[in-house]
Amino acid sequence: MQPFLGSLAECILQNDFTLENQVIILPTKRSANFLTQILADRTDGAIWLPEMLTFNEWASQISGLEPAENLLTSFALYEAYAQTMGAEAQSLSEFLSWSSVILSDFNDIDAYLIDPNVLFKELIDYTEIDQFSFLKSPLSEKQESYRRFWRTLPNIFNKFKKRLLENKIGTSGMIMRAAAEMAATHFSENQSRFITVAGFNALTNAEVKLLKAMEEAGIGKVYFDADDYLMSDHKNAGRFIKKNLKSGLGEILKPKTPFTESSTKIQAISAAYKLDQANAIAAILEKTPEEDLKKTGLILADESMLMPVIERLPESIKAVNVTMGLSLGTSSFRNWVEAWMDVHITAKKTDKGYQLNTRRLLQLLNHPFSSLIGLPSGKNFSDSSIELDDFEDKIGEATLLSSLQSNQKMSFDNLKMVFQWTLSRIKGSDLSKPEVRMGLLGCEKVLETIDRLIHFERSAELDLSSLRQIFVRVLSSTKLSLLGEPMQGLQIMGVLETRALGFENLILCSVDEGNFPKNNHTESFIPFEVRLFHKLPARREKEAVFAYQFYRLLSHSKSFSAIYHTDSGTFSGGEMSRYLMQVREDFENENRFSHINLKPSELFHETEPKSIEKTEEVIEIIKNSLVTGGLSASSINRFFESSLEWYYSNILSLAEPETNEIDHSTFGIIVHDCLEKLFQPYEKEIISKEIIEQISKRVRQQLSDSFHEGAGSKDYSYGVNRLHFETALKMIQSYLNYEKDDLTKGDVVEYLESERRVEKILKVEYQGEILPVRIKGYIDRIERRNDMLHIIDFKTGNVEASDLNLSPAKNQPTTYNFLEDKLKTKGKALQLLLYDWLLYDENKDVEVVNQIISLAAPGKRDLYLNVGDRSEVMDLFEEFLRKTVLKMLDSSEPIEASEKFQYAVFE
Numbered sequence: 001m002q003p004f005l006g007s008l009a010e011c012i013l014q015n016d017f018t019l020e021n022q023v024i025i026l027p028t029k030r031s032a033n034f035l036t037q038i039l040a041d042r043t044d045g046a047i048w049l050p051e052m053l054t055f056n057e058w059a060s061q062i063s064g065l066e067p068a069e070n071l072l073t074s075f076a077l078y079e080a081y082a083q084t085m086g087a088e089a090q091s092l093s094e095f096l097s098w099s100s101v102i103l104s105d106f107n108d109i110d111a112y113l114i115d116p117n118v119l120f121k122e123l124i125d126y127t128e129i130d131q132f133s134f135l136k137s138p139l140s141e142k143q144e145s146y147r148r149f150w151r152t153l154p155n156i157f158n159k160f161k162k163r164l165l166e167n168k169i170g171t172s173g174m175i176m177r178a179a180a181e182m183a184a185t186h187f188s189e190n191q192s193r194f195i196t197v198a199g200f201n202a203l204t205n206a207e208v209k210l211l212k213a214m215e216e217a218g219i220g221k222v223y224f225d226a227d228d229y230l231m232s233d234h235k236n237a238g239r240f241i242k243k244n245l246k247s248g249l250g251e252i253l254k255p256k257t258p259f260t261e262s263s264t265k266i267q268a269i270s271a272a273y274k275l276d277q278a279n280a281i282a283a284i285l286e287k288t289p290e291e292d293l294k295k296t297g298l299i300l301a302d303e304s305m306l307m308p309v310i311e312r313l314p315e316s317i318k319a320v321n322v323t324m325g326l327s328l329g330t331s332s333f334r335n336w337v338e339a340w341m342d343v344h345i346t347a348k349k350t351d352k353g354y355q356l357n358t359r360r361l362l363q364l365l366n367h368p369f370s371s372l373i374g375l376p377s378g379k380n381f382s383d384s385s386i387e388l389d390d391f392e393d394k395i396g397e398a399t400l401l402s403s404l405q406s407n408q409k410m411s412f413d414n415l416k417m418v419f420q421w422t423l424s425r426i427k428g429s430d431l432s433k434p435e436v437r438m439g440l441l442g443c444e445k446v447l448e449t450i451d452r453l454i455h456f457e458r459s460a461e462l463d464l465s466s467l468r469q470i471f472v473r474v475l476s477s478t479k480l481s482l483l484g485e486p487m488q489g490l491q492i493m494g495v496l497e498t499r500a501l502g503f504e505n506l507i508l509c510s511v512d513e514g515n516f517p518k519n520n521h522t523e524s525f526i527p528f529e530v531r532l533f534h535k536l537p538a539r540r541e542k543e544a545v546f547a548y549q550f551y552r553l554l555s556h557s558k559s560f561s562a563i564y565h566t567d568s569g570t571f572s573g574g575e576m577s578r579y580l581m582q583v584r585e586d587f588e589n590e591n592r593f594s595h596i597n598l599k600p601s602e603l604f605h606e607t608e609p610k611s612i613e614k615t616e617e618v619i620e621i622i623k624n625s626l627v628t629g630g631l632s633a634s635s636i637n638r639f640f641e642s643s644l645e646w647y648y649s650n651i652l653s654l655a656e657p658e659t660n661e662i663d664h665s666t667f668g669i670i671v672h673d674c675l676e677k678l679f680q681p682y683e684k685e686i687i688s689k690e691i692i693e694q695i696s697k698r699v700r701q702q703l704s705d706s707f708h709e710g711a712g713s714k715d716y717s718y719g720v721n722r723l724h725f726e727t728a729l730k731m732i733q734s735y736l737n738y739e740k741d742d743l744t745k746g747d748v749v750e751y752l753e754s755e756r757r758v759e760k761i762l763k764v765e766y767q768g769e770i771l772p773v774r775i776k777g778y779i780d781r782i783e784r785r786n787d788m789l790h791i792i793d794f795k796t797g798n799v800e801a802s803d804l805n806l807s808p809a810k811n812q813p814t815t816y817n818f819l820e821d822k823l824k825t826k827g828k829a830l831q832l833l834l835y836d837w838l839l840y841d842e843n844k845d846v847e848v849v850n851q852i853i854s855l856a857a858p859g860k861r862d863l864y865l866n867v868g869d870r871s872e873v874m875d876l877f878e879e880f881l882r883k884t885v886l887k888m889l890d891s892s893e894p895i896e897a898s899e900k901f902q903y904a905v906f907e
Contacts, residue, residue: 002034003502003556004225007253008198009038011223012050017194020048025058025197027499030323034501037487051193055200055207056172062186062210063178068169070477071449071470074099075456077106080159082458084152092458093466096473101523103171106157108526110173111204113180114534120154122530176206183213187220195220198253199500201548202240202541212249222250225500227555229259230548235582236540237547259555266554266587267594268511268580269563277509277563278308280598284507284561285490286314293317297503298492299553300324302510307434309492309509310482319489323497325479326438333439334475336369337446340400340418341468347388347404354388354404359629361391366621366652372436373425375400377621412454415467419446438480449474495549502556511562511577517546521720550579612647612895619889623771625651626885630759630774633834636884637827644897668796671728671855672780674699674706675794676754678732679781687749692740699732731796731855738858750784758838762878764885773885779835790849791835795828799854803828805866806873814868819876820883828852832865837877844871 012022019039026032032052039049053061060066068076077099082089089095109116127150164170170178179186195214201224203211214220224241231238231252244250271277281298288296300306306324313320328334343364346357364370366377376395392398399421403414423443429436449470453459462470491503510516522538524531531538554560564576587593612618629651639646678695685691707725743749756779764771781792806822806829808814823830832850839848850865867873887893 002038003255004199004253004500005031005035005038005502007255008196008223009035009042011221011253012039012196013042015194015196018048019043019050021193022050023058023193023195024050024052025055025195026052027054027199028497029054030493030497031199031500033487055197056175059176059179059210062182063170063175065165065168065170065175065178067175068164068167068171071452071474072169073103073164073171074473075458076163077103077156077160079163079457080156083159084155085149088148091463091466092461093463093469096466096469102525104523105525106160107171107173108524108536109157110171110177111206112534112536113177113205113209114536116154116157119526119530119534120157122533123153123526124150126527126530173204173206176204176210180206180209180213183210184217187214187217191217191219193219196223197221197250198223199225201225201499202537202545203244205535208244208247208249212247215249223253224250225552226252227255227259227552230551230555235547235551236544237551239541239544240548255555262558264554264558264560264592265594266560266583266592267562267596268576268584269561269596269598270576271563271565271598273567274302274305274510274565275308276598277565278305278312280563281309281507281509282312282314285317288505290316292505293319293490294488295503296490296505296507297498297501297553298490298507298509299495299498300492300509301495301516303327303494304330305509306492313490317490321487321489321491322482323491323493325481326434327476328438328442328445328478328480329472329476331438331442331475332367332369332372332435333442334472336364336367336439337442337471337475338468339364339367341464341471343401344404345464345468348385350387352387352389355385356388356391356401358386361386362625362629363652365395368652369435369439372429372433372439373422374428377617412450412459415450416447419443419450423447434480441478441480442475445474445478446471498549498553502553504558506553506557506560508550508553508560508562510564511550511580512564513575513577516550516577516579517543547579550577554583611897612644614889614891614893614895618895619891622647622651622888623766626773626888627771628774630776631881631885632776633827633831636834637830639884639888640824641827642897643893643895647895664796667724667728670703670706671731671796672755672794673709674703674728674732675735675780677702677706679751679754682751683753685751687739687743687751689740689743692736692743696733696736699736700729703729703732728796731858735853735855735858738861742861748786752782752784754781755779756782758835760838762881762885764882766886766889771885775834775838775881777831777835777838779839785849788847788849789843790851791832791839792851792853793828793831793835795852795854796856797854798856799828799852799860799863801863801866804832804852804863805829806833807866807868814873814876816876816879819873820880823877823880829865833867833873833877836865836870837874837881840874 012019012024015022024032024035026035035052036049040047056067074096078092078095081095108114109119127147161170161174164174197211197214197220200207200222211220211222215222222244224244226238226241231242241250241252245252269280271280285293285296285298298309300309303324306322306326310320310322339360343356343360346360348355365375371377375397386394388401388404392401399418403411403418423440426436426439426443429439431437431440453462453467453470456462508516522531522542526536528538562576562580564580566574584593584595614622635646635650638650678698682691703725707728739749757776758779759774759776762773762775764773779791780794781790783790783792803826806814806819806826808818823833832852836843836848836850848870852863854860854863
């Protein structure tokens with residue numbers, strides 16, 4: 001079952017040193033458990049096992065440094081940064097938004113044994129040339145500050161390291177560098193035990209130096225896990241092992257039967273959607289004999305698939321061991337903590353106390369986790385805000401927001417009291433539920449973090465936004481372990497846990513291009529050219545790691561199933577990984593490779609769709625939302641796409657987990673805000689070419705301001721977010737150029753207003769009462785062009801004229817059924833029609849053009865809403881709105897997930 005570890009065990013047993021005088025360095029604790037079992041099986045009687053360590057544990061022993069916690073390193077770095085920058089230092093909240101990037105760079109400097117003085121000088125020179133050498137005018141204050149930051153990096157680096165070393169702790173790079181520098185002396189003084197290092201691939205310069213010193217001292221050996229097929233020249237998989245072998249480090253433990261001569265059967269399985277992969281896995285496992293399950297490894301390249309896979313495991317599988325753990329970063333509890341913090345952040349101090357934002361309150365109270373801990377659901381808050389005392393009277397709960405009762409700044413004692421109260425509530429819930437256990441662990445982690453923050457020297461500088469970031473960061477790095485028997489049954493693990501392991505039957509999930517290998521970029525302040533010169537890992541090196549992991553797992557298997565999904569609407573997916581394509585090229589003619597295109601209807605393992613029953617309480621929540629929060633076009637569109645996503649997002653107002661990258665929605669908001677601010681000074685004016693030219697000069701600065709406001713703490717000066725900024729800049733400039741061209745051709749344009757909020761009460765009869773449903777919309781722009789009123793919606797994506805066509809065939813009437821069918825699938829047309837309906841009473845006798853301007857292609861000026869008779873369609877549309885509201889409230893219509901449902905954290 002474990003070919004590499006089996007061969008390694010032979011080397012260990014044949015060594016001249018006794019087992020108790022050997023040390024084994026392996027990539028994971030899991031591989032150490034398997035090796036322990038193999039050694040026990042191959043020896044008679046009781047034995048003293050060798051000491052088994054991970055590389056980091058070994059380096060920590062040699063260096064005498066303990067690993068520093070992530071939060072502590074962030075604070076130590078801020079201390080060094082603030083001391084060096086003085087009055088120019090950013091606030092802690094701003095600093096935390098980019099500190100992880102500079103920490104990663106500092107770690108690389110140590111791990112790859114780079115001379116920091118040389119590197120920082122190169123960075124300063126590079127910045128001078130790239131940013132300032134072509135400027136003729138004096139530098140602005142902001143540019144000077146940016147320049148000083150780069151010049152002070154050496155001081156920040158040195159102060160940061162000194163602070164950690166004083167406490168005998170370090171980053172992983174610092175520990176590895178210290179171990180490498182002490183290696184020669186350490187091994188000359190410690191000759192009594194033999195060290196075997198096995199199963200590693202991509203080694204840093206510090207790790208290589210440490211291992212070479214060990215081998216040169218004659219007290220250790222390095223073994224690599226590779227096969228001739230993996231090492232072949234046309235693959236990138238053997239990149240690191242070849243480099244190490246060429247330098248004289250280590251040797252390969254090859255399998256007894258080369259992979260090219262084995263009879264391994266390889267099948268690639270394509271599923272229509274991401275979650276269908278879990279059903280495909282269940283179908284494979286149902287056909288796997290019980291005695292073969294202990295030889296089976298299920299590897300999840302996308303860890304978000306863990307819960308869907310576990311939920312769909314066949315009942316016949318009795319023994320399962322899961323090593324991955326559930327990340328609290330995507331948990332319901334993390335989302336609840338953010339909602340709780342947002343209530344405090346948006347609270348406004350008044351003479352009477354605090355005014356609370358009711359939207360944020362509903363987001364908190366209607367959160368599924370609030371229900372788990374017994375909080376009442378959101379009440380009918382008719383206003384946009386409510387006094388704290390009134391709120392507490394309404395829900396009958398004072399502890400939840402007790403931290404606002406004090407007139408002073410929220411203290412750590414306040415925080416501890418609230419989360420201790422939350423913890424006691426969680427302990428009274430059903431602890432068999434994963435979301436409850438995740439909440440229990442998360443609450444304990446938050447309380448531990450608060451205790452650490454109390455001792456932080458700058459704790460007084462921590463505002464609510466900083467605390468929110470810190471709690472999210474801590475929760476994102478925490479995982480709930482799932483219990484199982486390490487040596488029995490089906491093994492479920494992530495890709496990293498498979499190092500040094502092999503399985504006869506291997507199922508690899510999410511083998512999509514863009515996910516395996518991942519297409520994420522390297523976030524770094526060190527420019528690509530400088531990283532390349534110093535041989536720091538970049539995209540090619542990361543892809544080599546993925547290639548090695550794939551081909552190594554393949555080479556140890558006898559049955560290999562790789563599953564991917566073909567839904568191109570997600571960030572990854574749409575086609576099989578390049579590695580599968582290479583395997584198909586290599587083995588299709590030998591009848592060892594097969595491909596199965598699995599459609600949902602062909603799945604062997606059927607599961608009930610996730611749904612929420614419309615109880616009286618749920619219907620009451622929906623009613624309150626429709627009456628107080630209102631109903632928008634986007635909410636209606638989401639309802640028809642996925643009623644479960646609509647319920648979580650639009651009714652409960654749950655926010656999606658945050659990332660460091662600007663999402664599509666935020667990007668659109670930023671662009672809309674920029675356009676509004678650019679044209680705001682010219683409201684009710686005739687727009688001329690000269691005005692467009694004046695606006696064009698302000699675009700970059702206004703866009704920068706809009707990004708700063710809309711993206712919050714996300715840095716848009718580098719990486720993917722910088723690409724978003726440049727894309728937005730190009731979109732807006734291109735739009736302005738087309739506007740200028742139209743004016744040159746003779747168009748007369750009067751700019752009326754932007755981002756107009758429009759509301760209209762729709763009276764809907766429901767169970768004997770009249771519900772005043774608020775229909776609402778934000779209209780991007782209203783202008784009069786060539787004597788016609790234009791209601792305009794800007795889109796940052798592509799739009800086709802067919803997306804806006806609601807007109808029946810020639811000479812055919814517009815019936816209700818026809819309009820309803822169209823509106824359910826044409827969301828953009830529904831949005832324009834809703835805007836026209838909202839303004840119809842004031843414009844029924846005016847010729848109106850409902851238009852979309854696609855900023856991705858601003859030259860397309862024919863994107864108009866196409867309907868039949870306008871007054872007739874307005875009546876039909878109002879009927880459509882009423883029936884949609886009744887459908888939302890219909891208890892016989894379940895709230896269900898669609899195939900593309902993305903809120904897996906709340907399943």
